[in-house]
Amino acid sequence: MKRVLALLVVLSIGQMFFAQPAAMCGDEPQVYICSGGSAKRYHKTDKCRGLGSCSKEIKKVDKYVAEGKDLTPCKLCYKNNNE
Numbered sequence: 001m002k003r004v005l006a007l008l009v010v011l012s013i014g015q016m017f018f019a020q021p022a023a024m025c026g027d028e029p030q031v032y033i034c035s036g037g038s039a040k041r042y043h044k045t046d047k048c049r050g051l052g053s054c055s056k057e058i059k060k061v062d063k064y065v066a067e068g069k070d071l072t073p074c075k076l077c078y079k080n081n082n083e
Contacts, residue, residue, distance in 0.1 A: 028062040028063045028064045029062075029063050030060050030061065030062060030063070031043060031044065031060070031061060031062075031063045031066050032044070032045065032046045032048070032051065032058055032059065032060055032061075033058070033059055033061055033065075033066050033069070033071060034051055034054035034056055034057075034058055034059075035054075035056040035057045035058070035059050036054060036055060036056040039054070039069075039071060040071060040072065041071055041072055041073065041074040041075075042061075042063065042066035042067075042071045042072070042073060042074065043074045043076075043077045044074070044077040044078070045077065046058050046060070048074055048076055048077050049076055050074045050075075050076050050077065
C-alpha cells in the first residue's frame with residue numbers, strides 16, 4: 001500500500017513539472033490540414049477551396065499542431081490575417 005501511495009505522489013509531482021501548456025490541451029482553435037506530405041497551409045473549414053486538391057485525408061487538429069508542422073494560414077480562409 002505504501003508503494004502505491006508513493007507512486008501516486010511521484011506521478012502527481014511529475015505531472016506538475018511536465019504538464020502541457022494550455023495551448024496544448026485543446027484550448028487552441030481547431031483547423032483543418034491535408035495529411036499529404038506536400039501540404040503548406042491550414043484552413044478554418046474542411047470545405048475551403050484550398051483543400052480541393054488534397055488527395056489524402058483531411059484532418060481536424062489544434063492550430064498549434066498545424067503551426068508545429070510549419071504550415072501557414074490559408075490565404076483564402078484567413079484574408080484579414082487577424083485570426
